[in-house]
Amino acid sequence: MxxxxxxxxxxxxxxxxxxxxxxxxxxxxxxxxxxxxxxxxxxxxxVNSSDEKLVVNFFDVGQGDAALIEAPNNFQVLIDGGPDNSILTKLGLAMPKSDKIIELIVISHPDKDHISGLVEVLRRYKVENVLATLVEHDLADYEEFKKLIKEKSIPVVLAKTPMRLYFGESYIDILHPFEVPTGMADDINTNATSIVAKLVYGSDSVLFTGDLEDSQERGLLLKSLDVDSDILKAAHHGSKSSSGEEFLKAVSPEYAVISAGRNNRYGHPHQEVVERLKAFGASVLATSQLGDIVFESEGFGWRLVEN
Ligand SMILES: [Zn+2]
CATH class of the missing domain: 1.10.12 (Lyase 2-enoyl-coa Hydratase; Chain  A, domain 2)
Known part of the structure; x- marks a missing residue:
């Protein structure tokens, strides 16, 4: 043209x-x-090749989770891929046109609302590493995902605290699980096995919690892990079985992001969780109301990007 x-x-x-x-x-x-x-x-x-800026996108993928961290120098980390292929449109808009490499995919836990979109991501992008656990799920999408990983010889790193992954100036600390979980989704509570990752860039931080539940949140506190973060991706789509008071007090987030679908059948986020988050001083932002939620940082304070 x-x-x-x-x-x-x-x-x-x-x-x-x-x-x-x-x-x-x-x-x-x-x-x-x-x-x-x-x-x-x-x-x-x-603009896309800015050396200093780190961007965190909480994508509106309906009832599910998908977040993209774009670290300086076009280093991308995708945490979960949502329930369907809507993630492809989101990635297409967020990533530079010339960049078809995702350096790391993190699977918080292998439930459909977190992993189904990842199958097409693996087909269309060059994924360099996957961080996961050994929890199995007999979902067709998860089987396909594992098959593609094998075919493409993508290294899989097993998540277990303590673990720190550096991306230039920024890094991710793995705060959960304490041991690599195993077992079939039918036999165990997959939410309880969620990978919890804390992103740190300069003085700024985000806590990604997957679908962790109240008892594991307390487990993090018992281990005296540093959960204090500026932004909390509220666990389990704002379910009332997560985001306990003690945990919120320790995280003390400035912003709480809830990833949930409009009029979802679970009633997420629960009103009492929204009130609890507000009571601990957090501005509550939900993808079900706002669509994609995007933050930018240069290492000294988050800026909420207006849609
Ligand atoms: Zn979920």
């Missing part, structure tokens, strides 16, 4: 038999149009 526009402009400039004055005017118009086109094409790439 750009080449076609340039071609038309060049024809207009060279093939007209006009006096000097008109030619001069057309040279100026030509230069202005070239600068304008260059601005459209070059500027987004400059």
């Amino acid at each position: 750009l080449y076609l526009q340039l071609f038309i402009l060049l024809r207009w400039f060279y093939y007209s038999r006009l006096d000097q004055k008109v030619i001069k005017l057309r040279v100026h118009v030509f230069i202005i149009v070239i600068l304008f086109l260059a601005n459209i094409w070059v500027w987004p790439n400059i």
Whole structure:
């Protein structure tokens, strides 16, 4: 398209038999149009390749979870992929067009609302690493996901605290599970096996909790793990079996993000959880009301990006 526009402009400039004055005017118009086109094409790439900025996207994928961390230098970490292929549109808009590499996918736990969208992500992106547990699920999507990992020889790292993963200046601390969990989804409570990851960039932090429940939240406190964070991805879509008082007091989030579908059949988020989060001083933001929720940081304070 750009080449076609340039071609038309060049024809207009060279093939007209006009006096000097008109030619001069057309040279100026030509230069202005070239600068304008260059601005459209070059500027987004400059913005996308900012060396300092870290972006966290909590995508509106309906009733499920999917969050993309874009660390400086185009280093992407996808935490869960939501229940369907809506994640593809979200990634397409959030990631630079030329970047088809996701450096790390984290599967908080293998339930449908967190992993089904990841199958197509594996097909369309070059995924360099996967962080997971050994919990099994007989979901067709999870079987397909594991098959693709094998075919593409993607390294799988097993999550277990303590573990710190660096992405340049930022890092993720794995705060849960304490031992790599195993077992079939039918026999165990998969929510209780959720990977909890704390992202830190300068003075800024986000706590990703998967679908962790109240008793495991207390388990983190008993281990004296540093859960204090600026942004909390409230566990289990704002369910009342999560986000206990002691835990919220320790996290003391400035913002609480709830990832849930509009009018979902579970009634997420529960009103009492929303009230609890507010009581501990958090601004509560829900994807079911706001759509995608995006934060930016340069390491010294979060900025909530307006949609
Ligand atoms: Zn869930």
